[in-house]
Amino acid sequence: MAENNSDFEPDIVAFLCNWCSYAGADLAGTSRVHYPSNVRVIRVMCSGRVNPLFVMNALQQGADGVIVAGCHPGDCHYMTGNYYARRRFNLMRNFLEYLGVEPERVRMSWVSASEGTKWKEVVEEVTEDIKKIGPMDKFKRRQLNW
Amino acid sequence: MAVKKLSKEKIAEVLQELSKFRLIAPALSDDVVIFKEIQDPEEAYLDYGNSTVPPKKVVFPQTETLFRFQIGNPELTEKDVGEEGTTVIFGLRPCDARAMAIVDKLFRWDYDDPYYLKRRELVTLVGMACVEPPSINCFCTSVGGSPFGKEGLDLLLTDMGDEHYLVQALTEKGEKLQETLAPHLGDAGDKDESKVEELAKEAEGKILRSINPEGIPEKLPGLWDHGLWKEASASCLGCGICTFLCPTCHCFDIQDEVEESGEGRRARMWDSCMFSEYTVHASGHNPRPTRKERTRNRINHKYSYYPDRFDVIACVGCGRCINLCPVNIDILDILEQVVEA
């Protein structure tokens, strides 16, 4: 869908790890960094907690994109949670693309507690990308049909 | 009742005419024959044996809303099935129509099921006689049906082997539909009806599999602890193929679904007695704990409980459960063992 979606404001669900990425997003907030208000943040204890079903469920409930963010490799509060997440997410992302979901919609990033600016950049990029490709309605639960 | 003739060339015209109603006809999805709503006569696929999923799904959809609600608002809004409008199922096989007549009894038993019965009222069933048996495992003639069976149907089309279908109206509904189609129909010849009977006899002769069900309903209760159930179910995977694809299976689950907005519905959806959680109590206790009990219940339900209550075996011999069972569990094989036991 390469149509012009200038009015389209995507809904993006972001799963942020408690220790790094959520703190990073928080820092962006307290530093009054401006970034698109399209993300809805869900705090999880670790990026390794993000079950691929969460991503699927977000898309079913109408999210236009999903971001998973965790600590940089080596910095995981639980030592290795983000490494597991990385494997899992790489496969999930490829698979969704295989089904016909634009890879721009499903993103992963490492955002540390001090990277408020990086968080802003990630959100900006994802929002821009999704605005370009338009709404995601393929997996969406249809208006109950009767 | 009136008998007419339809030239095969005019079948597209007839489908076009019928598409002013909600028209359900066999069509292809990739290589799979399914009954689906068609807009364009081109979509219909008439060179079919039978559909994989029986047309019961038209009157008893796999998932349907019972009522809607909004969390926080006490009002419940009943689903109006009438909105679906007059429906024609074109080309269903006599066994599947007969199955509907059998299931009607259950949905009318004591409490009328408003959703099912409303759909039944709205639907006209246009059958297509099985000149050739659709599958090797057809056994309709053993359980009271026939490849040319009329029970449950409103109109029956028979391929006369030449350039025509014979169109027999069987009910008032069928007669009405026949009138609607009158401009496309011609007059039947004197001998056409007797030819149909010949064709029917011939078709019955082509049914290869059979069982004599006499005595089975009475015998089954006594075989409760017989070893055959363990053996028959040993290879069962506990999937829903035999029940979901059965035209007489009618069991359902009821679930509530709520969106984030608080908008929700109570819906019912097909369920299968072969699923392990089908009978599980909230406490975790399961009165049918293994596949043995579940298989026994499936056969008993069709061949003992149902005839016990409604005087008819809840099996029309369409053969779907045999054709598609992943592990070749064969209902005739089981019934054979029942007879021999």
Added chain:
Amino acid sequence: MDNPYIPYQVNILEAWYETPGERCIKTFKVTFADDKVWDNWNHLPGQCAMVGIPGVGESMFCISSSPTEEGFLRFSIMIMGKTTTALHELEAGDSFYLRGPLGNNFPLDEWKGKNIVTIGGGIGQAPLRPVIQWVRDNRDDYGELELIYGARSSADHCFKVEFEDIDQSDDCACHLSIDVEEEEWPHFVGFVPTLLMEVAPSPENAIAVTCGPPIMIKFVLENLEKLGFKPDQVYTTLENRMKCGIGKCGRCNVGHLYVCKDGPVFSYEQLKDIPEAFA
């Protein structure tokens, strides 16, 4: 009922806990939000209703009040799964939904002139309560009334307050028990089937009604037989997972009987040859 799948809204008049703990039991006294529903509402002891909350689900519960108690219905519900957990969160002033009355009832008309023994265990007293209430409210129609009831401990006793009242009255003999010895427990200690043998009601012109956990029912039935009760003198109620409550959805059958339509009340005469009934 026009559409048997559409439930009525009921408002909770009173709600209280009968028993504590993880599997606690809460009783709800409710009335229809729309008064007009009462005009066509007729239920008899033993009948059930599908109780639920839109958005959560429905489950089948027996109506634990007798029609002789006018102006309200009672349900006593043990916390078990999704629906019961949601129901337990409700208090007086809240509402839930129900459809009914469903199923058959105890044949109390046929029992006129007979002695009646109820044998209950745990939450199994819920379907027996309306029987007792009905008999006490139509006292002259029936003979002796004997109540046998037990639970794990005195705290687990349902309807404690009412039992005290019944115990004081002279229209019903009340025999209570707990499984394990407790200080200051004035009644029997032991299992219900044992208590039954202790009380040893006469089968003469009598009906026995029992409900409780499956293992208790099993031994109660055996003991009733020992006491000389014939299968057609013994009644029980069954329960199974249900969805529709009106004989369509197919899952609650025991053998050829649908618990929701042919039951929940069965005589032992009906059940003794159905192995699945006690599965």
Added chain:
Amino acid sequence: MVDVNKLREIAREVISREDVRELIGYRPGTYGFRARPAFVMGPDEVDELIFTPACVNNLASYIALEEKPPVRRGEEPDLRKVAVMVKGCDSRALVQQMEEKAYDRDQILVLGIPCTGVVDMAKVQERFPDVLEPAEITLEGDKFILSFNGSKEEVPGEELLAEKCKRCRYPTPLVYDELLDEEVERFADDDYSDVEALENRSVEEKWDYWEEKFSRCIRCYSCRNVCPMCYCEDCVLDRLQPMWMRRSVDISENTAYHVARAYHLAGRCIQCGECERVCPVDIPLMELNRKFYKDVEDLYDYEPGTEVEAEPLLSTFSVDDSEEFIM
């Protein structure tokens, strides 16, 4: 070809052993060319056992599917071994199950069948629709010989061979206690051309393709139940709380189901193809599984079900795992 007499002789020995409870093999089906699983409990039952190219079922599923009703008071649980006949592909299911520690090696006794390929029963049915009497399929050279109603017909192997066999890397079982025949050398390999063809389509084409397939799904769960790797006692699909997939059947829930099913097999699917075989509405489930299979091989150099001692793919990681997709 496995010699049926030898097969029965070994089976007789095995089932006669005191430490073996039952033997799962194959026997002729109820009609035509079909074969079906056999559960042999004693030496007198071994004479119905067969192995032919009609023996399509993966019997490793039954190891995981075994029902364990609670042991009654006074009874001892039966801890004897289960003997199972497996083809090359099926044996990988055993390996993967053991890699995941579903059970120990000494709980099973494996009768390995070096396999030269099985038929696609749907193709056989299509070609010979009217064969009801017991009929047999054998493989001679590169031809299937179909014997029925007193006659014989030769069909080039290619035409009836199951798709999975055309890319089989492990025709000889990877785990066994007894091998029923000479080892078969690898006669095919996998080039993933089917997966690549789909990968190369546009996103819209991909979704159009899958939407048609998923919309046919009736959620009978045969693909889950037949799968030797779907052995969770408490499946996420049966859970009501939280309910990840609603039980209602529509394109959204069906898609969620197929994503969940395929993902749960990521790095676990051993390509026995049973899911696709049993699907009554012909959803090409292997095309989903094979995407993961290919990615897992490309990205992590891992092939499921080949080594009992390996670490399951998703319960381990490497610090150097690819992360080019990370922002």
